[in-house]
Amino acid sequence: MEAKSSQMVGKTNDSNKVGVVETWLRKHRLVFTGATRHPFTLSIRDGTVDFKSFKKWLGQDYIFVRAFVPFLASVLVKASKESDDTSDIEVILSGMASINDEIAWFKKEASRFGVSLTSVVPQKANVDYCRFLESLMSSEVEYPVAMTAFWAIEAVYQESFAHCLEEGSKTPEELKETCQRWGNEGFGKYCQSLQNIANRCLEKAPDNLVSKAEVVFLRVVEHEVQFWNMSRLEA
Ligand SMILES: Cc1ncc(CNC=O)c(N)n1
Numbered sequence: 001m002e003a004k005s006s007q008m009v010g011k012t013n014d015s016n017k018v019g020v021v022e023t024w025l026r027k028h029r030l031v032f033t034g035a036t037r038h039p040f041t042l043s044i045r046d047g048t049v050d051f052k053s054f055k056k057w058l059g060q061d062y063i064f065v066r067a068f069v070p071f072l073a074s075v076l077v078k079a080s081k082e083s084d085d086t087s088d089i090e091v092i093l094s095g096m097a098s099i100n101d102e103i104a105w106f107k108k109e110a111s112r113f114g115v116s117l118t119s120v121v122p123q124k125a126n127v128d129y130c131r132f133l134e135s136l137m138s139s140e141v142e143y144p145v146a147m148t149a150f151w152a153i154e155a156v157y158q159e160s161f162a163h164c165l166e167e168g169s170k171t172p173e174e175l176k177e178t179c180q181r182w183g184n185e186g187f188g189k190y191c192q193s194l195q196n197i198a199n200r201c202l203e204k205a206p207d208n209l210v211s212k213a214e215v216v217f218l219r220v221v222e223h224e225v226q227f228w229n230m231s232r233l234e235a
Helices: 002-007 020-027 029-036 039-045 051-082 087-113 124-136 143-163 173-183 185-204 207-229
Strands: none
Touching: 020 029, 020 185, 020 207, 029 143, 029 207, 039 051, 039 143, 039 173, 039 207, 051 087, 051 124, 051 143, 051 173, 051 207, 087 143, 087 173, 087 185, 124 143, 124 207, 143 173, 143 185, 143 207, 173 185, 185 207
């Protein structure tokens, strides 16, 4: 029984099945942790963060978030054509609604920190990440693959910022709102919904698509690490 259940990981149909995403998270634990426990977010958590780094991240992330909108729209289009569950559209739409809020929040936050969003020059890591997003927008990229990227992008932020709000963290008062934005319980539930959608799609997908999605997951994680690295001031 034991041997069978481990062989069937990600492929079982019982209610307490282990999804494909969980198997990747186990297999690539260290890589994923590199993105969700990055020195930049850990410095927010322990209160040692340099506000210049934070401002640099804020300006760069605004550019990324603007590029994320058409990516979300492309996932919505794929879902409307390829998904067999109409609730996927609702989850994606809720993500689009929160991005709308987020753009307004970035403007408010930037003015509070004295960052001029119109004069931010995108750094190489940002340009590379946005280019990667663009490649995923192609109609040639299948829904399960795009959905995997979508989940991973959101999950890295959720796990990173939720950690800054945990018991014992010394996050500076001025940065708590940022951490709340992605670390709150509602955003956690939204990420779980994205993960469930990804799992459901991947379960039905042929092996070659699952492998493609796994590679995309790892590339998202790499891009996220590079993105955090940009906050280094010498960079
Ligand atoms: C680089 C990066 N990755 C993920 C997110 C979170 N998604 C939307 O806000 C983000 N803002 N920036």
